[in-house]
Amino acid sequence: MRRSFAFKCTLLVIGWLLVAIACVQIPAYTFxxxxxxxxxxxxxxxxxLVLAFYWLLRNWRVAALPLVVAFLTWPHFQRGLALHPLRVATAAEKPGQLVRVQSSNVRIFNxxxxxxxxxxxxxxxxxxxLVENPADVLCLQEFYNEPAGTRSQDGSLFRTVEKIGRDAGRESFLSRTLTNSAGAEFGMAIFSRFPIVSKGTIKFGKLTQNHAMWVDVRLPSADTIRVYNFHLQSMSMEERDIVDSYSSKAGLRRKGLGLMRRFKRGAVVRNxxxxxxxxxxxxCRYPMxxxxxxxxxxxSYSYDQLADHFQNAWATVGNGVGSTYNGKLPFMRIDNQFASSQFTVDDFWVNYEIPYxxxxxTTGIYRLVKPEQTTK
Known part of the structure; x- marks a missing residue:
């Protein structure tokens, strides 16, 4: 076969693709x-994919190479652009305990x-x-609460643990990272309509807003599952600086190096x-x-490690990019839900109607399939 320029480009792209996949698996603190x-x-x-279509028109024998690579790397493609056009939500009458989960970074309720x-x-x-949400479990990051007795000019507006928890028929677990001089509380929270039988906090060094928390909840089926809620280190980059960096050469020179340094530091900590x-x-011995x-x-390495151990809800049933960042930067899916293999993902969507x-x-509906059902 004559080694044409297009064929050399094909080999180059495949090599690039394989190296990039290898890089996803390397933690930033190592390299x-x-x-x-x-x-x-x-x-x-x-x-x-473009080259696969090109070679299908030119030489189907050569097209087999990028097509095989596309097939083998399809799970990585699905991470960024999920495609399930023929999927329908699982019928409610199918066996298994349903669990509806809502997750949101509430930005300290503004x-x-x-x-x-x-x-x-x-x-x-x-x-x-959040109070009216039908979810069984709520996982909230950057949470803010003003308990009774807090010196506040907002009345009961920010009595969020009370409103979202007890008043809405939910049990609650607030993982506090800070209580300010007025008595207001910052941290993360999990609310559950199912009984919470155990709970805990996972520190990433010093306890800050970036940490993890978990609860074990008892389902009506008498099964116990564990729910993790966590918030990794920020990218430490201002949206305005990122926009400036790619809007002009001058902006790139002025902002680019600083953004790279901040991204590097953030990646090392997140990994x-x-x-x-x-x-x-x-x-953990429970379904998660x-x-x-x-x-x-x-x-990224962070996502890759989770995807190696769990199902990503959007990649499993979603369609499109599923961006979750509400800002000027497009295609940013930085909020995710994952499930262990004991669950099937019935449905998952991003609540774009909530822009606050x-x-x-994000909302996910999961079905806990008992071990004896998985063998049928």
């Missing part, structure tokens, strides 16, 4: 440039002055959405945090559901 090269993986995946709007409408609407979390999940603000993209934070909430 930090891998985190940057891993971000090129979606481009390599797309180019490989309590700070720079986040508030007129009459704190976004705060009221966000709390109302360490995810290793800590994975080790803890490996010791995980909700997270990963602050990382599907083409810089993250859109």
């Amino acid at each position: 930090w440039p891998a985190a940057f090269f891993a971000l090129t993986l979606p481009v390599a995946l797309a180019l490989n 309590v700070y002055p720079q986040l508030r709007d007129a009459q704190s409408n976004s705060s009221r609407q966000m709390v109302k959405f 360490t945090q995810i290793d800590t979390l994975i080790k803890r999940t490996e010791r 559901l995980l909700c997270a603000d990963l602050n990382d993209l599907p083409y 934070s810089d993250h859109f909430p």
